[in-house]
Amino acid sequence: MSRANARIPVKMHRNVTLIxxxxxxxxxxxxxxxxxxxxxxxxxxxxxxxxxxxxxxxxVEELRKMGHTPRIAR
Structure with missing residues (x-):
């Protein structure tokens, strides 16, 4: 298999929180x-x-205490 066609393992998660x-x-x-x-x-x-x-x-609370204004997408 060539490098361009190499498979990369991916782990999918649902309902995670990212910053x-x-x-x-x-x-x-x-x-x-x-x-x-x-x-x-x-x-x-x-x-x-x-x-x-x-x-x-x-x-979110800690970010606000630090003066950040997080946008939340649900």
């Missing part, structure tokens, strides 16, 4: 905040953070 930032430095800022970083399960890319299950409300 997407406009700049990588903002994601770094969020991870540096202890109260918010404890709610983060993983960093998926430079600008996308995966929130722990059932911690969406806590993450």
């Amino acid at each position: 997407r930032t406009s700049e990588p430095v903002i994601a770094e800022e969020l991870l540096a905040r202890k109260s918010l970083s404890r709610l983060i399960l993983a960093r998926l890319s430079d600008t996308v953070l995966l929130v722990k299950p059932d911690e969406a409300d806590g993450a």
Whole structure:
């Protein structure tokens, strides 16, 4: 199989909470905040953070305390 046709395993999840930032430095800022970083399960890319299950409300509250105005899509 050529490199162009190589298969990449993908894991799909439903009902997850993601934080997407406009700049990588903002994601770094969020991870540096202890109260918010404890709610983060993983960093998926430079600008996308995966929130722990059932911690969406806590993450939104912490973002607001930090002065951010999160947009929520459900």
